[in-house]
Amino acid sequence: MSDRAQEMILRIPSDFRYLGAVDAAVQDLAREFAFAPDAVNDMSTALIEACSNAIEHGNRYAKDKRVTVTLRFNGDAFTALVRDQGRGFDFEAALRQPHPPDPMSERGRGLLIMKAFTDSMRYTRSRDGLCCELIKRRSGDLEGQEWSAD
């Protein structure tokens, strides 16, 4: 398995209705690479949050902008890159917010979910927009996580 690798690229409109397609792609690809179902669900949960952020805060639902999702499997890890085409959001400020937020707050849990369900979460900014990288390792659990913004 370790010498196998596969990549899939999805480009979805800036619309929440397409989040289901991302989940389906993750489930299909992960099944092929025999990832444990719980780990696949964890990754999909985090990825849906990253895409939700890209749609809402990055592209701001703009019809002419797309979210590009790159799914990459190798023997030991499942990596997802989520790129938007907008100005992004102030993730540094978001990372400084209390997690979880006030229980009655209707917002502010996305980064917490992304962090909790992956082994590594990282945001990077470029001229083209924000990129979120999520990594779920085959043997990953909820210990020893990395969480950073470059």
Place this chain on the structure above:
Amino acid sequence: MKITQREVGNAVILDLNGKLQGGADADTFREVFKSLVDQGKKNVIVNLEKVSWINSTGLGILISGYTSVRRAGGDLVVMRASDRIESILYVTKLNLLFKSYEAEDEALKAFSATASE
């Protein structure tokens, strides 16, 4: 997301079907809860059995509903959440806000106890 509404005892059960993810769902959910509160129906059980997943915006929708019925003196509980959704509630500590039940009769008992107090 499709919402089917039914009344059992002194509670309203909302059977959700689909993905709880914000967007148009948020408006639909708010309208449903406004209508319920306007009718004096403030004990709500949200059946998540057929909800495949939920994102943070979807959690916000549930919290909005919870706030509406609590202000009216009622409560919102959830039932039949999948392990995937339960783990999201746990990570976000919303398991402390939403009582969660596996069976419908258990959820209904929560409101029966409230009515007899």
